[in-house]
Amino acid sequence: DAKTTQPPSMDCAEGRAANLPCNHSTISGNEYVYWYRQIHSQGPQYIIHGLKNNETNEMASLIITEDRKSSTLILPHATLRDTAVYYCIVRVSNDYKLSFGAGTTVTVRA
Amino acid sequence: EPEVTQTPSHQVTQMGQEVILRCVPISNHLYFYWYRQILGQKVEFLVSFYNNEISEKSEIFDDQFSVERPDGSNFTLKIRSTKLEDSAMYFCASSAGVQPQHFGDGTRLSIL
Numbered sequence: 001d002a003k004t005t006q007p008p009s010m011d012c013a014e015g016r017a018a019n020l021p022c023n024h025s026t027i028s029g030n031e032y033v034y035w036y037r038q039i040h041s042q043g044p045q046y047i048i049h050g051l052k053n054n055e056t057n058e059m060a061s062l063i064i065t066e067d068r069k070s071s072t073l074i075l076p077h078a079t080l081r082d083t084a085v086y087y088c089i090v091r092v093s094n095d096y097k098l099s100f101g102a103g104t105t106v107t108v109r110a
Numbered sequence: 111e112p113e114v115t116q117t118p119s120h121q122v123t124q125m126g127q128e129v130i131l132r133c134v135p136i137s138n139h140l141y142f143y144w145y146r147q148i149l150g151q152k153v154e155f156l157v158s159f160y161n162n163e164i165s166e167k168s169e170i171f172d173d174q175f176s177v178e179r180p181d182g183s184n185f186t187l188k189i190r191s192t193k194l195e196d197s198a199m200y201f202c203a204s205s206a207g208v209q210p211q212h213f214g215d216g217t218r219l220s221i222l
Binding site for chain 1: 114141143145152153154155158160165166168201203208210211212213214215216
C-alpha cells in the first residue's frame with residue numbers, strides 16, 4: 001500500500017548537491033509530503049515537509065511539482081554525515097501515523 | 111534543541127517476561143507515538159496516544175501491548191508476555207498536534 005516510490009540507493013559526492021526524487025502520483029489534495037532520514041542505529045529525523053509550495057529550511061529544500069505527483073529533496077552541500085536512509089512519506093493532515101517505506105539509501109563519498 | 115529520550119538503550123529479556131520501555135517526550139508536546147523496526151525491515155507504526163487515550167493503533171498492537179502516561183513526563187510501552195518476534199528497535203516519538211513528529215534514538219529489545 002506504498003504511496004511513494006523512491007530509488008533504492010544513490011551516491012553523492014561530498015560538497016555537491018544531492019537531489020533525492022520521490023514519486024507520489026496518487027497524492028490527494030489534503031496530503032502533505034514529509035521527508036525524514038535515519039542515520040544508522042538512530043531514530044528517524046525530521047527534515048522538511050510541504051503541501052504544494054516549495055519549502056526551505058536549514059537542512060534542505062523541498063521542491064514539489066505543480067501537479068504534486070512528485071517531489072525532490074535537495075541537500076545543498078552534502079557532507080559525509082548526510083549518509084543515511086531518506087524516507088519520503090505522504091501523510092493526510094489529520095492522520096496520526098507515519099507510514100515508512102524502504103526509502104533511499106544515500107551514500108556521500110569523499 | 112529539545113529531544114525525545116528513551117531508556118534503556120538496550121533491553122535483554124527472557125521470552126515470556128514482561129518488559130516496559132520508557133520515553134520522555136518533548137515537554138510541550140501532547141501527541142505520543144510508538145514505532146518499531148525489526149532488523150533490516152521498515153519502521154512500522156504501533157500506536158498513537160493523545161489526551162490519555164489511544165488515538166490509533168496498528169494490527170501489530172494486540173492485547174499483549176499497552177501504553178501509559180503514568181505522570182506528566184513519561185510515556186511507556188509495555189509488552190506483557192514477550193515473544194521472540196518482539197525483538198526489534200522500538201522508537202518513541204512526540205508531536206505538537208499534527209506538526210512533525212520527533213523521534214528518540216530507540217530501545218533495542220532483544221528477546222532470548
